[in-house]
Amino acid sequence: MTTAISKMYLLLRSRLYSFDGYVQTSDGKSPVDINNLLLRGSILRKTPWVVGVALNVGSDSKIVQNMTQAPRKVTQLERVMNTLVMVQFSILLIFCAVLAGLDQMWLRQHPESRVWYLKSVNAYPELPPGGAAWVIMFLRFLILLSNMIPISLYVTLEVVKVFQCALLLNSDRQMYHKDSDTPFVCRTTTLNEELGQVQYVLSDKTGTLTQNVMGFVWASIAGRLYKRADRSMRAPKVPANTPHSIALCPELRNTLQSGNAADLERRPEHVFLLNLAICNTVVPGEDPREPGKLLYQASSPDEEALVQGAAYLGYELLARTTDFVRVRVHGAVHTYDILATLEFNSDRKRMSIIVRGPDGKITLMCKGADSMILARLKDKNSDEVQIVQQHLTEMSGAGLRTLLISQKDLTADEYTQWQDMYAEAQVAMENREDRMAAEQEKIETDLRLVGATAVEDKLQDGVPDCLEALGNAGIKVWVLTGDKVETAISIAWSCRLFVDGMGIVTFKEQDFLRAKAKTTAERLKVIDSIQHRVKEVIDNKMSVGIVIEGGALTVALEPELQDALMALCKLCRAVVCCRVSPMQKAQITHMVKNRAGAITLGIGDGANDVGMIRAAHIGVGISGREGRAAVLAADFSFAQFSYLQRLLLLHGRWSFLRNREVVLYSFYKNWAYVLVYVYLQFVAGFSAVPIFTTLLISTFNMIFTACPIVAFAVIEQDLHKDTILANPETYASSRTATKRNTLWLFVMYMIAGAWHSLPVFFLCWYTLGWTPGPDGLLQDLSGVGTAVFISLVFTVTLKLCLRTHAWSWITHLVYWLSLALLFPFVYVLSILWPSTSISGVADMTGTGAWLFSSATFWLAALAGAPAIALLPDIAIMLFRRYLRPGVVTLLQEQELLQKVKRRL
Numbered sequence: 001m002t003t004a005i006s007k008m009y010l011l012l013r014s015r016l017y018s019f020d021g022y023v024q025t026s027d028g029k030s031p032v033d034i035n036n037l038l039l040r041g042s043i044l045r046k047t048p049w050v051v052g053v054a055l056n057v058g059s060d061s062k063i064v065q066n067m068t069q070a071p072r073k074v075t076q077l078e079r080v081m082n083t084l085v086m087v088q089f090s091i092l093l094i095f096c097a098v099l100a101g102l103d104q105m106w107l108r109q110h111p112e113s114r115v116w117y118l119k120s121v122n123a124y125p126e127l128p129p130g131g132a133a134w135v136i137m138f139l140r141f142l143i144l145l146s147n148m149i150p151i152s153l154y155v156t157l158e159v160v161k162v163f164q165c166a167l168l169l170n171s172d173r174q175m176y177h178k179d180s181d182t183p184f185v186c187r188t189t190t191l192n193e194e195l196g197q198v199q200y201v202l203s204d205k206t207g208t209l210t211q212n213v214m215g216f217v218w219a220s221i222a223g224r225l226y227k228r229a230d231r232s233m234r235a236p237k238v239p240a241n242t243p244h245s246i247a248l249c250p251e252l253r254n255t256l257q258s259g260n261a262a263d264l265e266r267r268p269e270h271v272f273l274l275n276l277a278i279c280n281t282v283v284p285g286e287d288p289r290e291p292g293k294l295l296y297q298a299s300s301p302d303e304e305a306l307v308q309g310a311a312y313l314g315y316e317l318l319a320r321t322t323d324f325v326r327v328r329v330h331g332a333v334h335t336y337d338i339l340a341t342l343e344f345n346s347d348r349k350r351m352s353i354i355v356r357g358p359d360g361k362i363t364l365m366c367k368g369a370d371s372m373i374l375a376r377l378k379d380k381n382s383d384e385v386q387i388v389q390q391h392l393t394e395m396s397g398a399g400l401r402t403l404l405i406s407q408k409d410l411t412a413d414e415y416t417q418w419q420d421m422y423a424e425a426q427v428a429m430e431n432r433e434d435r436m437a438a439e440q441e442k443i444e445t446d447l448r449l450v451g452a453t454a455v456e457d458k459l460q461d462g463v464p465d466c467l468e469a470l471g472n473a474g475i476k477v478w479v480l481t482g483d484k485v486e487t488a489i490s491i492a493w494s495c496r497l498f499v500d501g502m503g504i505v506t507f508k509e510q511d512f513l514r515a516k517a518k519t520t521a522e523r524l525k526v527i528d529s530i531q532h533r534v535k536e537v538i539d540n541k542m543s544v545g546i547v548i549e550g551g552a553l554t555v556a557l558e559p560e561l562q563d564a565l566m567a568l569c570k571l572c573r574a575v576v577c578c579r580v581s582p583m584q585k586a587q588i589t590h591m592v593k594n595r596a597g598a599i600t601l602g603i604g605d606g607a608n609d610v611g612m613i614r615a616a617h618i619g620v621g622i623s624g625r626e627g628r629a630a631v632l633a634a635d636f637s638f639a640q641f642s643y644l645q646r647l648l649l650l651h652g653r654w655s656f657l658r659n660r661e662v663v664l665y666s667f668y669k670n671w672a673y674v675l676v677y678v679y680l681q682f683v684a685g686f687s688a689v690p691i692f693t694t695l696l697i698s699t700f701n702m703i704f705t706a707c708p709i710v711a712f713a714v715i716e717q718d719l720h721k722d723t724i725l726a727n728p729e730t731y732a733s734s735r736t737a738t739k740r741n742t743l744w745l746f747v748m749y750m751i752a753g754a755w756h757s758l759p760v761f762f763l764c765w766y767t768l769g770w771t772p773g774p775d776g777l778l779q780d781l782s783g784v785g786t787a788v789f790i791s792l793v794f795t796v797t798l799k800l801c802l803r804t805h806a807w808s809w810i811t812h813l814v815y816w817l818s819l820a821l822l823f824p825f826v827y828v829l830s831i832l833w834p835s836t837s838i839s840g841v842a843d844m845t846g847t848g849a850w851l852f853s854s855a856t857f858w859l860a861a862l863a864g865a866p867a868i869a870l871l872p873d874i875a876i877m878l879f880r881r882y883l884r885p886g887v888v889t890l891l892q893e894q895e896l897l898q899k900v901k902r903r904l
Contacts, residue, residue, distance in 0.1 A: 019033055019034040021429075076599065077193045079739070080739050080742045080743065091148065096138050096142045096145060099678070103686035137688060147697075148671065150669075150670040156666065160658070161192050161659070164651075165186035175638050175643040177639030187635055188635045191617075191636075193660065194652075194656075196648070196734035196735070198617075198735065199474075199475060200596070200598050200599070203604070204479075204604035205480075205481035206401075206605075208624075211458050214304065215305060215457075216310075217454055217456045219249075220395075221450075223383075223384055225391050227249065244312055246313070255269050256330075264330070268450065268451070273313055274315060274327070274329070276315065276367075276405070277311070277316070277327045278327060279367050280307055280353075281351070282297065282298040282317060283296070284317050285297060296308055306403075314329065315328075316328040316329075324338055325355065335358065336357055338355055342354075347437075349369040350366060350367065352365065354443075363410065366407065376445055377406065395487075396487040399494055401455045401456075402455075402487070404451075407447065422436070464494070464495050465642070467495055467496055471573065473648070473728035475731070476575070481577070482578070483578055484578060485506065487578075492547075492574065498574060502574070505546045505547070506546070506548075507530050511529075511530065512526055520558075524560075524561065530546075534571045538571065543573040545573060547577075547578065550577070550580045551579065585609065589616050593617065602615065604621070605624040606624075613633050614633050619633060619635045620637065653734045654716075656734040661716070664745055665712075671753035671757075672753040677691055679762070680761070690785075692788075693782055693785065694839040694840035695829060695838070695844075700793070705797065708800055708814055711815070715808055716806050723891050730888060733887075756870070757792075758869075760869060764788045765784060768783070768857060786848075791866065797815060797819055799870060800815070826847065827848035
């Protein structure tokens with residue numbers, strides 16, 4: 001039969017999962033929704049062809065309209081670095097202004113009659129003293145001293161981060177998951193050092209802390225609780241190691257196998273399992289590895305577990321289309337016509353299906369969260385309901401995920417009347433979702449409770465140890481889950497988020513309802529009362545874990561209450577938020593970022609975690625069974641939560657300490673470099689003359705001081721990896737490094753740079769500059785400047801050597817080779833003229849031979865200046881090591897003793 005479409009009405013929106021419209025046919029209106037839409041990139045299966053209409057094409061397509069620019073995440077170190085650049089730029093302007101002013105003073109004090117050899121042409125650029133001449137000299141000094149701002153730092157830091165990601169993080173075999181062939185992946189190179197400053201970890205539970213491999217283990221039916229069986233029991237067609245241990249429950253199997261078919265259909269166990277086989281969106285297919293065996297494909301692992309468990313008990317889902325569902329019950333095949341499917345979403349927290357059975361009877365089957373189903377039961381206070389609630393408490397206490405199963409018989413008139421209203425809502429062009437939800441509410445009432453299911457999701461390997469290590473490192477872990485309060489608490493105990501001796505405080509929506517808190521002031525009093533309870537536990541010298549229900553979060557996440565909520569959570573060592581929606585996960589993350597001012601890390605495995613992952617400073621995606629939405633939105637991805645310990649405590653700490661040293665060292669060496677120019681101006685009439693030739697200037701940052709710091713940033717280890725992982729408290733050295741702390745270190749490095757520049761310049765200047773050569777002539781500026789350059793490179797490189805703890809053959813090669821290359825480089829430059837016209841070569845003619853044959857050069861430039869410069873650094877280093885040792889220093893001493901013992 002062919003139906004002609006006369007008109008199509010569509011409401012085009014950019015929302016990816018919303019599509020409203022209807023088609024006008026000869027039979028009336030038919031709704032068009034998201035299930036009728038094939039998004040770009042979709043794969044067509046189980047149908048040879050379709051007829052469709054192209055909509056929202058090109059730049060109007062939903063995918064393109066939903067493309068948003070990824071948030072630019074800037075690390076705290078980069079923010080500090082930008083502040084330091086502004087500080088240095090301000091100092092540069094001051095230096096240039098002062099030196100230009102001193103130049104004007106010098107010119108006025110030294111008229112041409114006294115310095116006839118500096119006769120000026122009184123024309124640009126040699127103007128007589130005055131405002132214009134000051135501007136010219138200001139610009140000259142600005143160019144001369146521009147290296148005070150280490151522009152090369154940005155390039156160096158990016159190169160360092162790429163090396164860290166490629167050579168250290170991505171290549172770490174300890175973060176490679178062999179079973180799933182999933183390596184660690186850095187999806188960005190900008191956040192390496194931020195991993196060392198994480199203060200809060202906000203984590204999903206299912207698939208993140210747990211394996212997301214669901215097993216149907218318990219069932220509550222007609223007042224009886226069927227539990228998992230002894231593993232020694234066997235059943236036909238049921239694998240011995242199946243996670244669905246309910247299929248091996250002898251009591252349930254005996255109940256299903258006793259009596260005839262007529263008796264079975266009247267039993268509540270039959271109704272319960274039939275609901276599981278029908279009320280779902282699972283699509284059965286043939287397993288390509290085992291022909292003839294059914295393979296269930298489900299969007300939810302929970303549904304797959306329930307359907308597979310029911311199949312093992314004799315209730316097999318054979319086929320599903322939009323029109324019917326076919327099941328096999330103990331060998332007999334039955335077909336049920338699908339009249340309507342009311343799908344699950346995060347707001348409804350339930351799904352329903354209306355079917356017409358082989359006997360013509362219409363039934364609504366509904367399953368969902370206990371809070372949703374219990375509120376819609378016809379008899380909410382019956383003995384059966386009370387027993388099931390007791391079973392739910394027992395299930396949740398065991399850490400199991402629970403669902404309630406219910407159903408309702410409908411007459412043909414009831415269904416027809418409702419269907420007319422629902423069909424009208426389905427084709428509405430305005431407020432379609434709200435109207436459909438209202439009609440769904442009308443039919444999902446007066447339900448009869450059938451039973452409850454319990455699904456087990458085991459913890460991933462290493463999760464308890466990882467959480468314990470993160471806690472010892474001073475990182476607070478918040479678990480955000482959609483599970484019940486009891487289930488969340490049980491999981492928190494089993495994964496050691498909650499530990500022995502910890503007081504547990506719960507914060508529920510009932511706390512607001514009991515206080516009848518409607519205004520902001522009244523709600524603040526409720527939060528203050530919870531805070532008082534927490535402080536009472538702390539006064540008893542106990543740490544506190546708090547469990548916050550989603551209903552309470554709905555109120556407490558209001559902007560006016562967030563400060564109070566954050567203050568409450570700060571008092572607690574661990575926080576568990578249950579019954580939370582994806583939007584609430586993102587809101588909580590924003591609250592911690594903005595109200596606590598802390599570095600946050602969001603970790604999850606599903607599309608419902610994307611908001612949290614993108615909101616956090618660092619987003620981590622778990623490659624699991626929930627698709628790749630979380631991975632694609634994340635900054636880092638791997639397969640197991642336990643890898644987070646290694647990522648943060650080891651690589652994060654190393655990266656922060658290394659990259660901070662790169663930043664401070666770059667400012668330090670350029671500061672010492674520029675001060676040498678400044679000192680020269682006091683003996684050169686503030687003429688803005690450079691002390692180094694062109695080639696020396698261009699190679700200082702690009703070659704001779706660049707390679708050692710890159711090697712440092714990739715190889716340096718202040719402690720061995722085993723020591724760090726065994727002592728999580730060492731993470732505090734990077735976690736507690738605030739902006740103020742980094743600024744203080746910057747000041748200390750600037751003081752060191754100023755001191756180091758003094759002997760480098762003045763010792764070389766007053767020894768080599770005033771010592772005549774064999775011909776009785778004094779060396780020119782380029783010769784003394786070259787000596788200063790070599791001395792400066794040696795001093796800043798030896799300073800880096802003092803900061804280096806991990807010496808490998810690569811470190812030795814890069815450090816000493818960069819110093820050794822100085823000598824042939826200078827010598828070759830000094831013999832190139834007149835065979836080449838490279839800028840600066842002529843000025844250096846003969847410099848190499850003169851310097852390298854001078855004992856004064858070797859004693860003053862290479863021995864005396866670096867020794868005098870670094871003596872205070874060595875003294876401070878020894879003072880801290882032997883008189884004021886910290887945890888890291890003591891552990892370094894312990895490592896040294898162990899090395900000595902091994903050698904002996």
